Every structure is written in structure tokens, then in C-alpha cells.
Amino acid sequence: MESLVTNNIRQRPLRALVSMAGVALGVCLVMLFTGLARGQAHDLQRRSSNLRAEILFTRPGALGLTSSTANLSTKYVAELLKIDGVVQAVPAIRYVFQGNKGFGFEQVEGVDWQPYAEMNGLRIIEGRAPQANDEIVMDETKVRESQRTVGDTMGLFGGQPYKIVGVYAPEAEARVKMSLAAMQDALEAPSKCSYILVKVRDGEDPLAMAQRINTALPGNTIQLTRDVMTNIEKQIPFLGVFLRSLVVLAAIVSAFVVMLAMYTTITERTREIGMLKALGASRGYIVSVIEKEALVISVLGLAAGFVISFGAGFLIHRAAGLSFEYSWTWGLAAVLIGIGGGTVGALYPAMRAANLDPVNALSYE
Amino acid sequence: MKTILQAEDLEKIYHVGSVDVPALRGVSLDVAEGEFLAIMGPSGCGKSTLLHLLGGLLTPTRGRIVIDGEDLTAASDAKRTDMRRRKIGFVFQRFNLFPTLTAEGNLRLAERIHAGNSGSGDAERRREVLRLLQIESKMHHKPSELSGGEQQRVALARAVVTRPALVLADEPTGNLDSENSAIVLNMFQEMNYRFNQTIIMITHNPEAAAMCRRIVQMRDGQIVAPGGGIQL
Numbered sequence: 001m002e003s004l005v006t007n008n009i010r011q012r013p014l015r016a017l018v019s020m021a022g023v024a025l026g027v028c029l030v031m032l033f034t035g036l037a038r039g040q041a042h043d044l045q046r047r048s049s050n051l052r053a054e055i056l057f058t059r060p061g062a063l064g065l066t067s068s069t070a071n072l073s074t075k076y077v078a079e080l081l082k083i084d085g086v087v088q089a090v091p092a093i094r095y096v097f098q099g100n101k102g103f104g105f106e107q108v109e110g111v112d113w114q115p116y117a118e119m120n121g122l123r124i125i126e127g128r129a130p131q132a133n134d135e136i137v138m139d140e141t142k143v144r145e146s147q148r149t150v151g152d153t154m155g156l157f158g159g160q161p162y163k164i165v166g167v168y169a170p171e172a173e174a175r176v177k178m179s180l181a182a183m184q185d186a187l188e189a190p191s192k193c194s195y196i197l198v199k200v201r202d203g204e205d206p207l208a209m210a211q212r213i214n215t216a217l218p219g220n221t222i223q224l225t226r227d228v229m230t231n232i233e234k235q236i237p238f239l240g241v242f243l244r245s246l247v248v249l250a251a252i253v254s255a256f257v258v259m260l261a262m263y264t265t266i267t268e269r270t271r272e273i274g275m276l277k278a279l280g281a282s283r284g285y286i287v288s289v290i291e292k293e294a295l296v297i298s299v300l301g302l303a304a305g306f307v308i309s310f311g312a313g314f315l316i317h318r319a320a321g322l323s324f325e326y327s328w329t330w331g332l333a334a335v336l337i338g339i340g341g342g343t344v345g346a347l348y349p350a351m352r353a354a355n356l357d358p359v360n361a362l363s364y365e
Numbered sequence: 366m367k368t369i370l371q372a373e374d375l376e377k378i379y380h381v382g383s384v385d386v387p388a389l390r391g392v393s394l395d396v397a398e399g400e401f402l403a404i405m406g407p408s409g410c411g412k413s414t415l416l417h418l419l420g421g422l423l424t425p426t427r428g429r430i431v432i433d434g435e436d437l438t439a440a441s442d443a444k445r446t447d448m449r450r451r452k453i454g455f456v457f458q459r460f461n462l463f464p465t466l467t468a469e470g471n472l473r474l475a476e477r478i479h480a481g482n483s484g485s486g487d488a489e490r491r492r493e494v495l496r497l498l499q500i501e502s503k504m505h506h507k508p509s510e511l512s513g514g515e516q517q518r519v520a521l522a523r524a525v526v527t528r529p530a531l532v533l534a535d536e537p538t539g540n541l542d543s544e545n546s547a548i549v550l551n552m553f554q555e556m557n558y559r560f561n562q563t564i565i566m567i568t569h570n571p572e573a574a575a576m577c578r579r580i581v582q583m584r585d586g587q588i589v590a591p592g593g594g595i596q597l
Contacts, residue, residue: 007470275461280446280449280450280479283446359417
């Protein structure tokens with residue numbers, strides 16, 4: 001049977017498309033931003049979890065998600081090794097820079113490869129470890145995403161060419177690593193590092209060891225590696241607030257676009273509303289016709305939003321290496337935004353239509 | 366014969382800013398079941414206002430309307446809408462078909478609303494009406510694909526398919542040429558004759574009015590002939 005709802009949508013494809021785009025935009029906002037936040041956070045967490053050192057020793061403010069400094073003397077390595085229970089201490093510099101694709105941040109670490117790899121169970125799976133000051137190694141993901149191979153070069157520190165001499169696995173912290181000496185040289189920070197990874201003796205309680213280190217070397221920052229990246233989402237200030245604000249914004253955008261589109265269509269169809277009233281259609285019936293139309297548009301916009309989100313996430317991952325990880329919770333939020341925004345947005349135009357004066361509506365030009 | 370419509374002392378005053386404009390000044394009218402009645406009169410005499418009042422699209426300032434035993438004027442807006450759904454069919458000068466639906470879709474929508482948004486209507490009645498109005502072959506055409514005469518026949522079919530107690534037609538031939546006007550008026554007569562359908566038709570056209578069983582003349586918001594009209 002012919003449906004007034006579907007026929008109206010088919011009759012005005014451009015308006016329907018604009019409405020669907022509004023809903024899809026809201027869905028995309030939610031899915032892409034939350035997917036990116038989760039994907040990047042989990043990517044960092046995964047890489048961090050591969051560290052086998054239990055303690056991270058650093059100076060206050062030396063390590064941030066988007067910046068780092070080499071303000072810790074490597075002399076602390078010897079001091080740490082003197083503490084009972086510390087079996088290994090490996091210094092490292094983390095250098096954070098803006099990605100050369102124009103957005104996002106990338107990290108490079110300078111480490112003494114042999115002790116760092118031994119401590120954390122890393123192995124070279126292709127090529128060899130970095131030795132000279134212009135040599136780097138990468139993990140498999142970085143090699144794949146940057147479409148480089150051993151022997152290629154990569155520009156760092158203002159475009160200086162660094163030769164890729166090896167590929168390592170598993171992934172751990174920064175995807176690109178060079179020797180500590182090379183990094184110190186590049187940053188003109190001799191005898192300095194950003195942090196020192198501390199491996200404690202088997203059976204020692206890491207928390208007790210951290211307290212012992214703090215007592216021996218006060219004024220520094222001592223963190224358990226298991227806590228450092230356990231919840232990046234909580235570490236980024238106001239990320240949760242931002243994401244929730246985004247959801248509200250997306251809902252408002254969807255609702256407003258649908259409301260404007262439905263308001264326009266109600267104005268266009270004023271005489272048809274009058275005809276419905278002349279036929280004896282109740283207010284509830286008129287509201288239901290308009291709400292059903294908004295619902296169909298919302299569901300189609302929702303589907304389009306999901307398809308666009310997944311497609312865009314895939315393309316951005318391919319182009320920029322950013323990770324997207326979608327969650328059912330946020331997916332459900334997107335569904336509620338799409339359906340809720342659309343139907344709530346249509347409510348005012350629907351009520352307005354239901355309350356039109358039939359005689360005026362029938363004489364509307 | 367059963368009286369299907371009783372209108373008693375109807376007054377309608379429009380408030381335009383601070384000015385009161387009387388459109389009807391004490392109109393009384395009785396219409397028997399199966400009547401085909403024409404209301405004639407010059408522009409602005411209150412014909413359309415009367416039709417809108419009888420159809421429950423407007424409420425009178427004073428007076429009473431009873432349709433098929435139910436008091437329209439005492440009813441709430443929702444109740445008037447419901448009475449319109451159950452008892453009244455409209456035919457307008459501008460056809461007022463839903464442009465996105467086919468002719469059949471327009472009829473089915475009316476049936477659906479009449480049935481309270483459920484059921485698929487009386488297929489036999491629909492076929493009979495369509496056959497009488499000679500538009501069976503046009504059922505799958507949208508209004509834009511139909512001539513004016515065909516559109517008005519679809520509008521008439523939509524009005525009568527739900528067996529309303531009363532069909533109100535507002536200048537149904539006003540947008541048609543003389544040939545199509547004659548066809549449509551014949552169809553009105555056919556509906557009146559075959560289904561004993563009560564019809565009240567507003568018209569400027571004396572030839573159209575002449576096809577009705579009774580003509581009521583209006584002027585300045587009043588029925589000019591005492592007793593409610595001229596019996597032909």
C-alpha cells in the first residue's frame with residue numbers, strides 16, 4: 001500500500017537528503033571523535049603494556065602526552081642501581097613532534113638498544129639495531145603504515161635524513177627508536193634523558209620499591225609503569241567532558257537540522273495538512289505522520305552516518321595512521337542521538353502542523 | 366424523510382483587528398437525507414463560511430448545527446474532527462488531492478483515516494465508486510498526471526468512498542471547463558441518485574445549480590428566501 005510518509009520522502013529527495021545529512025553528521029561526530037579517542041588511547045596503552053620494567057623514574061613535568069624534555073641526568077642510572085632491589089636501569093629520551101601529515105603527534109625515543117631490548121623483551125626481526133647517529137629502527141606497524149622498508153630514510157629534527165636499519169617487535173612505546181647518544185646529540189642534551197626505566201628484582205613489590213626509590217632519591221617522579229597508561233582517557237584533562245559535550249552538540253545539530261527541514265516541509269505542505277484535517281485526521285494522526293517521516297529519515301541518516309564513520313575512520317587510518325576503535329556504548333549513544341534528535345527535532349513542526357487552522361491551511365498558497 | 370442536517374440561527378462574526386465583520390446573520394437550514402442542494406449567491410455573501418461551519422472546519426459565533434443526530438456546535442475541536450471523519454466528505458474547487466499519492470492512494474488514505482488508521486477499507490465500495498466515476502483506469506496515476514476533470518472525479522470518489530452522511534462541495538466546477546464541469550456535475554447527480562448521497566454544493570454557476578434538487582439563495586450573510594430556500 002502506498003504510504004504518505006515514504007511518498008513524501010521520495011517526492012522531496014533533496015530535503016530528505018539534507019535531513020539525513022544532519023543526522024549522519026551527528027552520528028559521524030560521535031563515532032569519529034570517540035573512536036579516535038579510544039583508538040589512540042588504547043594504542044598507547046597497548047604499547048605501554050609491553051614494557052616489562054616496573055618503574056618509570058623521571059623529573060616532574062618531563063613527560064607529557066604531547067611534549068617531553070630531556071631534563072634528567074643519566075647519572076641517576078648509577079644511583080638507582082645502588083638501591084637494593086633494582087636490577088636494571090635504562091635511560092631514554094622521548095621526543096614528541098607534530099606529525100608530518102599536519103595533525104597528530106609522533107614520538108621518537110632514544111635508547112641504548114641492547115639493555116633496553118633485553119629489559120623489555122624486544123627483538124630485531126629484520127635488519128639490525130641502530131648504531132650510528134643517523135640510524136633508526138621502527139616497529140612493524142610503523143613500517144607498514146609509512147610504507148617504508150629497511151634501507152629507506154625518514155626525516156626527523158627538521159628534515160634531517162635518518163636511515164632505517166631495522167624493524168623490531170613487539171611494539172613498545174615510541175614506534176621509532178634511535179640510540180640514546182644520537183638523540184642526545186640531536187637535542188644537544190649530553191648526559192641527559194627524559195626518564196629511566198627501572199626493573200626490580202623478581203619477587204619485589206613494585207610499590208614498595210617505588211617508595212624505597214623515593215626515599216633514596218627524593219624530589220623526582222616515580223610511577224609504576226602499569227599505572228602510567230592504564231587510562232589515557234582519564235589522563236587527558238576534560239576528555240570525558242569533551243566527549244560528552246560532543247554528544248550533546250551532535251544531538252543538537254541533528255535535532256536542529258531535522259527540525260528546520262521538517263519545518264520547511266510543513267510550510268510547503270500546509271494545504272496538505274488542511275486536507276488531512278478536512279478528511280477528519282486527528283491531531284495525533286497528523287503528528288504521527290510527520291514523526292514517522294522524521295523517523296524514517298533518522299534511521300536512513302543513522303545508517304549513512306555509521307557507513308561514513310567507518311569509511312572515514314578506515315581512510316584516515318590508511319592515510320595518517322591514526323587508530324579508531326568504536327565501542328558499543330558510543331554506538332548506542334549515536335543511535336539515540338540519530339533517532340532521538342530526529343524525532344525530537346520533528347516534534348515542534350509536527351505540533352505546529354497539528355494545530356493549524358484547517359480553513360487557513362486549505363487556502364494556503 | 367430523515368433530516369440529515371439541521372442548522373439553526375447560525376451567526377458567524379470574524380474579528381479583524383478591532384473590527385467585527387459579520388459573515389452570517391442568522392442562517393437556518395434543514396437538509397433531508399438524499400437531497401442534492403445548491404447554495405448560490407454573490408461573492409462575500411457567506412456561502413463558504415456556511416459550508417465551513419457545516420463541515421466543522423469553523424465554529425459559529427452563535428447557533429446550532431446537528432448532523433445525523435449529533436450536535437456539531439456543542440462538540441470540542443477533537444470531537445468535531447471525529448465527526449468530520451465519520452460523517453462528512455469534502456470536495457474543493459482546487460481538488461486538494463495529495464500530490465504524492467496516486468488516485469487510489471488518495472482514496473485509501475481517506476478510508477484509512479475514516480477507519481481510525483486501521484483496516485484497508487471496503488474494496489467493493491471503492492471499485493463501485495471508481496466504476497461509476499469512470500476513473501478505474503486512472504487509479505495508478507498521480508494527480509499531476511490527470512486532467513482537471515479527472516482530478517475532481519477522484520476528489521469526489523474520495524469524498525463518497527467512506528459513505529459519509531453529508532458531502533460538502535465548494536465550487537467543484539470552478540476550475541473546470543464547461544465540458545468537464547458537465548461531466549463532474551453528472552457524476553455528482555449519479556452519486557446522489559445511486560447512493561442516495563446527501564450533497565450540499567456551493568456554486569456560482571446557474572447551470573450547475575439547476576442540476577440540484579433544491580437551490581438556496583444567499584445574500585449578505587442571510588438566506589434570502591424565507592423558509593430556507595426555493596423548492597424547484
